[in-house]
Amino acid sequence: MLVLEKNNLTEEIELFASQYDFHRTALMPLLEYIQEKYHHIPDFAQQEVARVLDIHPVEVYGVISFYSFLNDQPKGRNIVRLCRTIICDMAGKCQIEQAIERELGLKFGETSKDQKITLEFTNCLGMCDQGPAMIVNDRVYTKLDPEKACAILKEIK
């Protein structure tokens, strides 16, 4: 990271945490904010968060490792999460999986070279009655079939 970028990030983190009086309860919103903006939380940012909230860097790392939606490594700008839980599985998750992989030339667990898309599995989305389901970024798509899934993926930038 460049020094300038680091300084900016520090400033942003401090500004954000100040709304919470630098209390440790700012941790989750702060991490979500960084994740949304930078698509991951680099180790520099983790240590700055720890410094600003007066906790240990390893605690911040522990929280990030706990939540699937927080990452410490860069991922694509768009994250596609396909539900792998048993109901969606029975509703035809495998066909969707294969269709997406074929369409994008990318396997689940991978990120495209241009950093556009990351494919992942997720556990239950709570959409069991409308499976198979997937989330693209924040939006949930249900009752998928292979064509519909591919069409959705074509839309994303």
Add this chain to the structure above:
Amino acid sequence: MKHLKTSRAPISQKAYVPSAPENVDTIGGTVTVQINSKTMTVPFGTTILEACRMSDIYIPTLCAHEDLGIGGHCRLCLVDVEGMRTLQASCAFPITAPLKVKTSTIAVRKARKHIMELLLSEHVGECYACVKNGNCELQDLAKEMGVDSYMFGHDNVSKYPVDRSSYSVIRDMDKCVNCRRCVRTCIDLQEVGCLEAIGRGAETHIDTFMAKPLAEVVCINCGQCINRCPTGALYANDPSDEIWRAIEDPTKHVVIQTAPSPRAAIGEEFGLEPGISLTKELNTAIKRIGFDKVFDTNFTADLTIMEEGTELLTRIKKAVVDGDESVKLPQFTSCSPGWVKYIEHFYPEYLDHLSSAKSPQQMFGTIIKTFYAEQAGIDPKDIVSVALMPCSAKKFECNRPEMDASGYKDVDYGLTAREMAMMIKEAGMKLPSLPKSDFDNPFGLGSGAGLIFGATGGVMEAALRTVYELVTGREVPFEKLRIEAVRGFEGVKQSSVVLENVVPDWSFLEGVELKFIVAHGTANAKKVMELLKAGELYDVHFIEIMACPGGCLGGGGQPVPTNEKIRKARAKAIYAEEETLPVRKSHENSHVAEFYAKFIPEGPCSHKSHELLHTHYTKRGKFIL
């Protein structure tokens, strides 16, 4: 002393203490609980586990530890509480209403055994090839619960590589059972914060920041996590193979120095009660193992007092008489390498406050390869210098690149009390029944002041005995030289002594109130540092800090287990032994006087002594690259 809120630990890792009424005699101050068939009255908020322990009812525990907050992770302490749908973890269940508890129903026993078998199903390790064999809480519990087969299988495929990056602590996470004692130790007890539970669900494991090697994070090498780990997942970096080889090598002259704390605790490794010093038996064992010489670290503890005491008086003189503003007071002790690394990481801007005197271990290392080599006519390159220490951070300290004042690596190996005990066992000896023998010359026996370095407050007491007498010409005004104000296990102790009727040389100190603070455990060190930062300690002169709870006697290289009772017993042994010694003040140690006369005639803090007996520190900071 004002209480400072410095703890950063998550609430979930703090002991939950429901506010008990000040007076338990008031209505609601106590609760009645029936455990098995026994009815008892306990203070409001007592946990079921504590209540059981009060009435001698045994409950197996794995993650609970006397020194740490409530965990509730392992679930081995399950009991049946009437009216509850599920079994409850007794260590994490405060009694706030009358209860009926059963501790040994079929359901309880079965659940505990299943939990144990589940733990073992993921525990990669074979007891015969494990450092903890014979002293492992997991092993003991498996036996106690009658585990005779791996009901849920047994994993033999290693999941995590062993982290051997640190000079002090080795982490073998295959053996970890996620009890999080190390996490609570590192975050709550020591407030260093290197270890945390990482991941979720079945993937949870203990790791460092960004899964870096331990040597690359802010670990201060205190080894407190080792002392509390119930399994063989954490252990010290053991140099005994190299030492055995050096002993076998006829061209090598192998010498060892022994510190007071391991001598007061090593008996525990041989089944003795805590609190029995085996100093002289240990000398015999060491000689029989094949070391050429055994020296008493107390000798250099006395030197440390001479150097550090002189440094303190010089600083005060410069500040008071010369009005030198650049002089940094209070002065901190520098004999605890865990503390030194802590301040290098967390308060690097205060490094000038740290005494530049080396720790006793490193002073001895230098002296052995210079003065002793000269006297004995041995080429220092053929000397292998070992230090028996209560400490895992000493292993890091002797590997610091700047520790080569003798022209060689001053101390070759730091050996812990546990590793020494292992060497003695390997050599086929029973330590407690060995005959006694003395330390070797030219250093002889150190003073009692050096001996009490092992307990928190000891360095301060030793320094006061010397400084006070130097300045006033009289002994410290305490019965039997016992300076009670600095003894005991309170986290931060503050006291002072007024210097009156001083000798002419020190006339500027007439009427000065010498103020000092003693703290042990880096969590308490942090409190002191925060006070210093807030500008509240401007009039304090001297601060002693030891990184480990209880001081060296609770060090990370001492026998396992540890708890307050054991540490108190060890302290008692040290204070009792010191009163039997002929010399109890560092400056009265004739070997010390002789040493200065022969080797550093210019005296403490002179140019030569600075070259050999003093060091410098590194501003590390806490940013992890």
